[in-house]
Amino acid sequence: MLLHLIRISKKSFKRTAIFVACIVLIFLLLDTVFPFKPHIQYATQVTAHDGVVLSAFLSRDDKWRMYANEKEITPQLIKTLVHKEDQYFYYHPGVNPFAMSRAAFRNISSGRRTSGASTITMQVARLLHPRPRTYLNKIIEIFRALQLELHFSKSEILQFYFNLVPYGGNIEGIKAASLLYFGKPPQLLSLAEITTLTIVPNRPSSLQPGVQNNALLEARNTWLLRFQDEGLFEEHVIRDAIAEPIHIKRRGVPRLAPHLSVKLQREFADQPVIRTNLKLQQQRQTEEQVSNYINRLRGQNIHNAAVLVVNNETMEVEAYVGSADFNNPYDGGQVDGIRAVRSPGSTLKPLLYASAFDQGIITPKKVLNDVPGNFSGYEPENFDRHFNGPVTTEFALANSLNIPAVRILKEMGTSSLINQLKKSGFQTVKKQEKELGLSMILGGCGVTLEELTRLFASFANDGNFQPLQYVKEQKKTGKTNHIVSKDAAYLITDILTQITRPDLPANFDNTYHLPKIAWKTGTSYGKRDAWSIGYNKRYTVGVWVGNFSGEGVPELSGANTATPLLFSIFNSLDYNSPKGWYHAPENVQLRKVCAVSGDIPSDFCDHQIVDRYIMGVSAYRRCSHMRYIFTDGKVSYCTYCLPEKDFGKKAYANLAAELIAYYEQQKIPYPKLPPHNPLCERVFHDGAPIIVSPNEGSEYFIRKDEPQQIQLACQAANDVEAVFWYVNDKLFKKTNPNEPVFVSPPLGRVKISCSDDKGRNSDLWIKVSSF
Template sequence: MEKRRQKAFNVLKKWLRSRRFWLLASPFLLFIVLDAALPFKVAPSYSTLVVAADGTILHAFLNDHDKWRLYTEPDEITPLLRQTILQKEDRFFYFHPGFNPIALGRALVKNTVTGRRSSGASTITMQVVRLLEPRKRTYLSKGIELFRAMQLELHYSKDEILQLYLNLIPYGSNIEGMKSASLLYFGKLPQLLSLAEITTLTIIPNRPSSLRLGRKNTFIVQERNKWLKRFERDGLFDKQIIADAINEPLNAYRREAPKWVPHLAFRLKNEQKNTPIIRTAILPTRQAQVEQMTRNYVNRLQSMNIHNAAVMVINNETMQVETYVGSADFNNSYDGGQVDGIKAIRSPGSTLKPLLYAIAFDKGMITPKSAVNDVPTNFGGFEPENFDRRFNGKVSIEFALANSLNIPAVKVLKDMTPGVLINYLKKADFQTVKKQSKDLGLSMILGGCGVTLEELTRLFTAFANDGKMHGLNYTKEAEKAKGEVLISPESAYLITTILTQITRPDLPNNFDNTYHLPRIAWKTGTSYGKKDAWSIGYNRRYTVGVWVGNFSGMGVPELNGANIATPLLFDVFNAIDYNSPTGWFKPAADITRRKVCAESGDLPAEFCTHQVLDYAIMGISPTRRCQHLKWVLTDQTAKISYCTQCLPDSGYVRKLYINLAPGLIAYNELNRIPYQRIPPHNPNCTRVFDIGAPIITSPNDGSEYFLEGQQLQLACQAANDVREVYWYVNDKLVQKANPQAALFIKPPVGKVKISCSDDKGRNADVFINVLTQ
């Protein structure tokens, strides 16, 4: 065995040293060297094609050279198309190495005899080379084509080369490729072409100037039928198939390229550069339906000077964006139709309140029945008002959210601190909030920040997905990511329960007595100056975001989320998921029910006779006992109250009195709402209390005031048992007054100390700076 191996090795060694071997091998070695030194770069610039989830073409773009060169995919090359094109152009395509030696020899002889170049004998591979690297028709160019053709054959499969050919063949004007011609002349994709249509498109590239579709159709039919008869003679197709193709009329003319869903198409084209086919998750029938609804709805609002709207539909199960309406009419340049309202940065109004309360639920600050005071409040110079400019006194958190009250939201944010909410919004990928974070304060919860419809709609998908935030999928191939926990499932359920209520002021006037009210949770919002109307809603399957307004930023008195944005939201839900079969949300694992005091929302004390059921998160929700009443020691006639320091030896009683916050007392006094007042404290008592000092609401501590002939208001809020307060300026008494009285003074210029003391000796100070010009 070893001797045989040695003998074979010696023969091989001898063969490698022979002249015949190198004579035969040198062309191949030279080709390999040239291939490495002169690589053939195949990188044609394709048009971008945006397609829907079902393959429907939504939008087509010119390529970088302003040509229609659409990418033909392998599955679009049907056997019929392959068979026809090979029969006409290169019958031996799958057998030659890039060139046909017999055809080349025949062409050389013919050209030599005739004295002119009448035949090029180009294979499909050589035509691809010529289309990629156009040159003058010379014998040198032909030699280069041969070399490049062999390179193509070396590095690409036959199917890939055929695909390249179909992508590059010219059809006159700026149309290149079978798919471009099929779409622009026949209005269909290549796999839907008939034999007659395929034959038509196979004969055009050889004579694109004389065979012009749409202009010379009669002549083209004649030429087409000649080839069909030739196919019949060659036995390529059955006679009946050929006869049907010959009798088929030619309905070809230049069509407009598809231009649906333009906002999304332009967006994805810019985001996914050099991608020939972008497969979106858009459902074309639904997209067209919502587009038409939006256009019709905005047309009805024109008389109010409201000219635009944007709508986004997200599938909660897949996080795919199934509908994307950037404006009411993309072609309306007068009203900014080309602005993408889904990406436009606007003021969110009250739409961030659900996230605020959800965070507060998770942090154990509140529950739905927790009481909060909706009364005029000064938050360090920021004095918010409700949308209807009214106040409601003591309300529950669920009432505050369902009615979108502003003061309770600002109070919760103040207790939480704005930084916490900002961090959650950063986690939810609110880009503008990230940029503005250093300048944001309490006003952000009322719209004092920038958001987009895309960000808001995605945020609300978290409430529908058990508190998890997932990335949006604009393409069909993208899968739903694992998601990041934003809020707990329990908190998400509590928010959903509140936002599902229909006994609320943001129910549109024309929907309150209709059978077509969809079962959804939704939140409205109206920006300051009535420039933006929002309505974001969701159920198990979908989350829909709606914005209505003017891209010019013009405010409109009638513009509000409830009556302007929500009707369109309801219409969209009724169209896409009326009577949803997926059911409703179920309580999360750690949701429990418990009895609380109806007055405070806290766990009942011994004096809480009116109790209601409330939701709570086990181990998280607050467990404080109710203090809406407190025990007060008074005399028998309840004319004087005592503290333990001045309590008489006998003759006193223990009575329950309502325990009101100073702000609520001031609200009751201002609106003449009767309430139970604590009797004045024993005037003979000399004890000074450490807590419960008056709250100075005007002026604001640390503020600067320009006063030219104007006076400065002094105002405070005091405890229930306070009858008089004393105002001091720079430690000098200026006036004694009722706690609810508003006083006006003219302070000195410079740094000024303002003090307020109540009749219990409790004191509060603020410092201001008075300036004059």
């Protein structure tokens, strides 16, 4: 009998095992045929460096469904939820058969649905794929729950639940509920707040937060007392939670750094969390400074500003303020001033001078002529419309003089500077490349504050260009792109650190509030844009001030409008920086130069000064600011007409033609060469007059009924006393070298010639048309 029972038992066990194995095989087959791959559309969160939410955007299905990572889901939150919703969560395979049996018995005995048996896993399956509540869908839900348990860990399933649990309306997930109802992230919730959020999903209509707060308070305290009875928390913890009042209301989503958030949301639309490098305190502080500063300037009809703060050591963007007020529709608050294309004014000059240093064209003490000039029809002026005559390179840059910059660009070539700008990532310059000329160095091109700040950060990093790091996930190439050499970057920094310059705001003069930074200002044509970009060892800060409408303001300038905000930001950001200052590289050495020319001293140089230069790069030119002339005191002689006696050799200033013309125009006395021997029969070709008006190859249009005149002007050597103008090889007029002449030219192709009293001649051709 016993053997018979054992045989029956073995057969039953075998049949059961086969049945279970078949069930498992069928389940695995169905799992392969109908895989469960959760695809959740999350709302996009933009977070600060420390994980605090800066801004959030609705998901594609218009839900505030915010992703919460494991660090944001605290043990207390998990403990409370699991105890309330599914105490056997960690022990069942996704389905609790005992709970299902109990629920089935109660529902059948009462004749109606009195209780459910859904586990947390089953709820997750239903939240991932909502279906009407039918018995068939319940079976599918059970199957999906088993799949979840097969492919995901318990902690991952809990994370799904916390991210999907509904709170009424379009709010889903514990993080969205925590931020929108309590204004804080879930890891900062108290036990009372946790309990409140765990009971809302069961009765979202009757316990709507912010509407039925009294009913919510009563239900919360009921559950807290139940937790106390069941020994879930200590008595004093429950007592403190019950005593905590409910301060719950529907809040708006965070809206810090809105311009950067919008930019990144477009770039990373499918990413649930975009982790930026912004420092929350710096962002808030900078936004407040910009807002307060513009409020003070509104009376001057200046309505907007933009600021970008970059950490030079990491190239991470730590503050991004696109406008003074994002919510101001009247002044274009939603325009991103950091990415808007504007005229740079003089802010590109440091790159020009640094490139010229690297090409050996100039050194800081090299003397340049700040005098009027005509560059193929382009006649630039300085910002103050004054000229300074001979000035040093460092004076020209520190004072942002226009004429010396144009002269350097002409010598260096516009293509060279364009290539430098392209290497520095100036996108608009790439598009405008074929249209750019000498005027680009004075603002005749388009740039953004982002590009300028990145450029000056390269100066701060010894001339090494690196892309800005907006998000933590951004890949760093590790490649170093040298825009300029470390030596040239140091020379630029040394010049831009000087404080004896006109772009120092008057209220910062001789004050301890002046930060230790190198900075450059710029003001665009028509006073539409005011720029000030500065840097030290730690930070680079870019500031733009103006109106997004493009309206110019007479009071607007980089020095007095943008620089005070730059200084204010640096003082709050990194006043008395512990990082120290820059030191001269090994290749930057000192040498004596002539104070008059900035070149290596010659026999004439009795006043010498010390200059920095780059070894092996900077030009080694002998000074030639003086030259010997054979003269008897009344006339000068060349070797061809030198008399036998009664003459001597005397040194005279060797002045450039444009400098002589400037001295003559301004009535500035200068040592003139004696006129050349009138009996000399030799024809000279060197030093011929330079025709500055009209322009070679230009086409002029003249009205038939009102013929206009064209100005004739030239620059002649300082030993010239008279010039002769010819039109189509016919003498038109004899004048002094600096006297303007006007002529009504004939139609067609016209030859203009200018000869001096030494027989030297220059020709050019123009075309004259009528309309």
